[in-house]
Amino acid sequence: MxxxxxxxxxxxxxxxxxxxxxxxxxxxxxxxxxxxxxxxxxxxxxxxxxxxxxxxxxxxxxxxxxxxxxxxxxxxxxxxxxxxxxxxxxxxxxxxxxxxxxxxxxxxxxxxxxxxxxxxxxxxxxxxxxxxxxxxxxxxxxxxxxxxxxxxxxxxxxxxxxxxxxxxxxxxxxxxxxxxxxxxxxxxxxxxxxxxxxxxxxxxxxxxxxxxxxxxxxxxxxxxxxxxxxxxxxxxxxxxxxxxxxxxxxxxxxxxxxxxxxxxxxxxxxxxxxxxxxxxxxxxIPSIPTLPLDAALAHGVIGVDMNADHLAAWRLDAHGNPTGAPRRFFYDLSGTAEHRDAQVRHALTRLLHWVRTCGVKAIAVEDLDFTAEKTREKHGHKKRFRQLISGMPTGKLRARLSSMADQTGIAVIAVDPAYTSRWGAQHWQKPLTSTTRRTTRHDAAAVAIGRRAQGHPIRRRTAPPPAHRSDEQGHRTVQAGRRVSGREGTRPRVPGPRTRSVHAGRGANAGNQNAQHRSGRSAEHESWLQDSPPLSL
Structure with a gap:
C-alpha cells in the first residue's frame, strides 16, 4: 500500500x-x-x-x-x-x-x-x-x-x-x-x-x-x-x-x-x-507548506468515496470510529462540459460546508487514476463499466477539491485506493446497518478510506490466534488509539446486568456479583438452610 x-x-x-x-x-x-x-x-x-x-x-x-x-x-x-x-x-x-x-x-x-x-x-x-x-x-x-x-x-x-x-x-x-x-x-x-x-x-x-x-x-x-x-x-x-x-x-x-x-x-x-x-x-500564488499529517488528523477525518453520481462521506473520530450518519452529495455528469463542471463544483461546496460544521480539519479521498483502467481490452465486453469509469472526472475532482479546500483551511489527504470498496463492504457495511439506516457499499468504502488515512487497519477486529477459538480467549479490539497500552488485549468485563432497561455497571448490585443468582456464581454453591416455622401457626 x-x-x-x-x-x-x-x-x-x-x-x-x-x-x-x-x-x-x-x-x-x-x-x-x-x-x-x-x-x-x-x-x-x-x-x-x-x-x-x-x-x-x-x-x-x-x-x-x-x-x-x-x-x-x-x-x-x-x-x-x-x-x-x-x-x-x-x-x-x-x-x-x-x-x-x-x-x-x-x-x-x-x-x-x-x-x-x-x-x-x-x-x-x-x-x-x-x-x-x-x-x-x-x-x-x-x-x-x-x-x-x-x-x-x-x-x-x-x-x-x-x-x-x-x-x-x-x-x-x-x-x-x-x-x-x-x-x-x-x-x-x-x-x-x-x-x-x-x-x-x-x-x-x-x-x-x-x-x-x-x-x-x-x-x-x-x-x-x-x-x-x-x-x-x-x-x-x-x-x-x-x-x-x-x-x-x-x-x-x-x-x-x-x-x-x-x-x-x-x-x-x-x-x-x-x-x-x-x-x-x-x-x-505562493506555495504554502502542507499541514503535517498528524496535525490534520487531530480532530478526526471525513472519508469521501467518489462515485458516478454522488459523493459518499462519513465522519470518523480520532480513533477511527464512524460517528453520526453518512452523507451523500449528488451530482449529474450528463450534458455539456460546463454543466458537468458546475455539478462537481456544487457538490464539493456542499461537502466543504458540512465539513466545517463538523469541526473536522481533514478530508480523505482516494488517489484515483483510471489511466490504465479505461482500456477497451482490459474489461472486454463490459462496455457500461468502461463508460462508468471513463465518465468519472477524477482529475477535475482532485483539482477542484484541493483548490476549494485550501480556501477553507481544510487539508486533503490522498490514500491508496486498493480494495477500499471491497474491504469496506466486507467489514463495515453489515455492522453499520440498522433498522432505521441502510448502509450502502459506498458508505462503507468512505469509512475504509478514512481509516486508511488515519493509519488504522480497515478490519474492525483482530481475530484471536488459531489455537484459541473458545470464549476463554475473547475478542481483541483495535478500536483504541495506536499508542494505548493493552490495545490488543481482551476486552475487560464490565460488571452488571446485560439488560436494555439497566445499563451495565449501574444496577443496585452491580458491584456485588454474588448477590445476582446466575449460573456459575458463588451464591449458587453456598449451603442452604430452611428457616423454622413461625410459632403463631
Missing part, C-alpha cells in the same frame, strides 16, 4: 467575469484583433511543430523577432509562449496515448496466447470465450500494433498533431446534424476558438499588465497590434472598451494585486453559443 499524504494546495488562481454592455464598435475591434493575432498564432505553431526536437532558445528568439513587426514585442512574447505550452501539452498527450496502446497490446497478446474458454485468475484475465471473439481480437491486435508503431515513430521524430480550435469541433464540421449546428453557427464557433486575445502579466508595470490592462475601477484597455493602430480611441495606440468589469469571486484579492502593480494575466474570449464575451484573470 502506498502511504497516505497531504495533497498540496493550488499554485495559481483563475477568475472570470462577463464583459457586459459592449458597444458595437467594441465587439468589432475585439473580433478584428482576435482574428489578426489568431492568424499569427497559427503561423507560429506551424513553425514550432516544424522545428520538432531541434528547437532551441535561438529559434524561439527568431520566431519572436518575426512576429514583433506584425503585432508588438509583448504580443509576440505571449504568442510564442502559448505556442510552446501547446506543443509541450501535445507531447505529453502523445506519451499517454503510447502508454495506452502498449497496455492494450500487452492485454491482447496475453489473452490470445491462452486457450479459448480458459478462465482467468485473480491477477490476470483468461482466454476469450469463443473462436469468433479470438479471431476479432487478433485482428484488433494488428491494428493496435500499427498505431503503436506510427505513434512511436512520430515521437522519436518530434512530430505532434495539433488542431487550433479543437479536434472535436473540426470533426463536427462533417457531422453538423449530429452536432446540432448549422454551417454558419459552426463557422462562428470555429473562428472564435481560433482567435488569440491573451496576454501575460508583468510585475512592476501599471496595473500588472501592459497589453491587456484592467484598472481597479474596471476599465478595460487593449494595446492594439501595429497594423491596427488606426482603430485606437486612446493615446499610445490603445483601445478602451465602453463597459466596466467587476470580479465577484476573489475580487478583493484581484484589486489588491492590481493596485500594487503585481502581475496578472488576462484572456478575452467569446462564447459562440451564448454570444457573450468573457474576461479571465489569472495569477500565481
Amino acid at each position: 502506498a502511504p497516505s499524504f497531504v495533497a498540496s494546495g493550488p499554485s495559481g488562481v483563475a477568475i472570470r467575469t462577463r464583459l457586459k454592455y459592449l458597444a458595437p464598435d467594441d465587439e468589432k475591434v475585439l473580433r478584428v484583433v482576435g482574428a489578426h493575432l489568431g492568424s499569427l498564432a497559427s503561423v507560429d505553431l506551424k513553425a514550432r511543430c516544424r522545428d520538432g526536437l531541434s528547437h532551441s532558445g535561438g529559434s524561439w528568439a527568431v520566431r519572436k523577432r518575426e512576429l514583433t513587426p506584425l503585432s508588438s514585442s509583448r504580443w509576440a512574447g505571449s504568442i510564442t509562449k502559448a505556442t510552446h505550452d501547446q506543443w509541450a501539452l501535445a507531447r505529453r498527450c502523445q506519451l499517454t496515448h503510447i502508454q495506452n496502446l502498449e497496455a492494450g497490446v500487452r492485454t491482447l497478446t496475453h489473452r490470445l496466447s491462452l486457450p479459448v474458454g480458459q478462465k482467468g485468475t485473480k491477477g490476470a484475465p483468461g482466454g476469450y470465450r469463443s473462436r469468433r471473439e479470438w479471431h476479432a481480437k487478433s485482428r484488433r491486435l494488428r491494428v493496435l500494433e500499427d498505431r503503436l508503431a506510427a505513434a512511436r515513430a512520430d515521437r522519436e521524430a518530434g512530430l505532434v498533431h495539433v488542431v487550433r480550435g479543437g479536434k472535436r469541433l473540426a470533426r463536427a464540421r462533417h457531422h453538423l446534424d449530429q452536432a446540432g449546428l448549422t454551417e454558419g453557427e459552426w463557422h462562428r464557433a470555429w473562428e472564435a476558438e481560433r482567435w488569440f486575445l491573451a496576454a501575460d502579466g508583468e510585475s512592476g508595470k501599471r496595473y500588472g499588465n501592459e497589453t491587456i490592462r484592467i484598472s481597479p475601477d474596471g476599465e478595460v484597455s487593449i494595446k492594439l497590434p501595429a497594423p491596427l493602430t488606426h482603430l485606437a480611441n486612446a493615446p499610445h495606440g490603445r483601445y478602451v472598451l465602453a463597459c466596466r468589469v467587476t470580479f465577484a469571486h476573489r475580487g478583493t484579492e484581484w484589486a489588491d494585486r492590481v493596485a500594487a502593480n503585481r502581475a496578472v494575466a488576462y484572456r478575452l474570449h467569446l462564447d459562440a453559443d451564448r454570444d457573450r464575451w468573457y474576461v479571465t484573470a489569472s495569477w500565481q
Whole structure:
C-alpha cells in the first residue's frame, strides 16, 4: 500500500467575469484583433511543430523577432509562449496515448496466447470465450500494433498533431446534424476558438499588465497590434472598451494585486453559443507548506468515496470510529462540459460546508487514476463499466477539491485506493446497518478510506490466534488509539446486568456479583438452610 499524504494546495488562481454592455464598435475591434493575432498564432505553431526536437532558445528568439513587426514585442512574447505550452501539452498527450496502446497490446497478446474458454485468475484475465471473439481480437491486435508503431515513430521524430480550435469541433464540421449546428453557427464557433486575445502579466508595470490592462475601477484597455493602430480611441495606440468589469469571486484579492502593480494575466474570449464575451484573470500564488499529517488528523477525518453520481462521506473520530450518519452529495455528469463542471463544483461546496460544521480539519479521498483502467481490452465486453469509469472526472475532482479546500483551511489527504470498496463492504457495511439506516457499499468504502488515512487497519477486529477459538480467549479490539497500552488485549468485563432497561455497571448490585443468582456464581454453591416455622401457626 502506498502511504497516505497531504495533497498540496493550488499554485495559481483563475477568475472570470462577463464583459457586459459592449458597444458595437467594441465587439468589432475585439473580433478584428482576435482574428489578426489568431492568424499569427497559427503561423507560429506551424513553425514550432516544424522545428520538432531541434528547437532551441535561438529559434524561439527568431520566431519572436518575426512576429514583433506584425503585432508588438509583448504580443509576440505571449504568442510564442502559448505556442510552446501547446506543443509541450501535445507531447505529453502523445506519451499517454503510447502508454495506452502498449497496455492494450500487452492485454491482447496475453489473452490470445491462452486457450479459448480458459478462465482467468485473480491477477490476470483468461482466454476469450469463443473462436469468433479470438479471431476479432487478433485482428484488433494488428491494428493496435500499427498505431503503436506510427505513434512511436512520430515521437522519436518530434512530430505532434495539433488542431487550433479543437479536434472535436473540426470533426463536427462533417457531422453538423449530429452536432446540432448549422454551417454558419459552426463557422462562428470555429473562428472564435481560433482567435488569440491573451496576454501575460508583468510585475512592476501599471496595473500588472501592459497589453491587456484592467484598472481597479474596471476599465478595460487593449494595446492594439501595429497594423491596427488606426482603430485606437486612446493615446499610445490603445483601445478602451465602453463597459466596466467587476470580479465577484476573489475580487478583493484581484484589486489588491492590481493596485500594487503585481502581475496578472488576462484572456478575452467569446462564447459562440451564448454570444457573450468573457474576461479571465489569472495569477500565481505562493506555495504554502502542507499541514503535517498528524496535525490534520487531530480532530478526526471525513472519508469521501467518489462515485458516478454522488459523493459518499462519513465522519470518523480520532480513533477511527464512524460517528453520526453518512452523507451523500449528488451530482449529474450528463450534458455539456460546463454543466458537468458546475455539478462537481456544487457538490464539493456542499461537502466543504458540512465539513466545517463538523469541526473536522481533514478530508480523505482516494488517489484515483483510471489511466490504465479505461482500456477497451482490459474489461472486454463490459462496455457500461468502461463508460462508468471513463465518465468519472477524477482529475477535475482532485483539482477542484484541493483548490476549494485550501480556501477553507481544510487539508486533503490522498490514500491508496486498493480494495477500499471491497474491504469496506466486507467489514463495515453489515455492522453499520440498522433498522432505521441502510448502509450502502459506498458508505462503507468512505469509512475504509478514512481509516486508511488515519493509519488504522480497515478490519474492525483482530481475530484471536488459531489455537484459541473458545470464549476463554475473547475478542481483541483495535478500536483504541495506536499508542494505548493493552490495545490488543481482551476486552475487560464490565460488571452488571446485560439488560436494555439497566445499563451495565449501574444496577443496585452491580458491584456485588454474588448477590445476582446466575449460573456459575458463588451464591449458587453456598449451603442452604430452611428457616423454622413461625410459632403463631
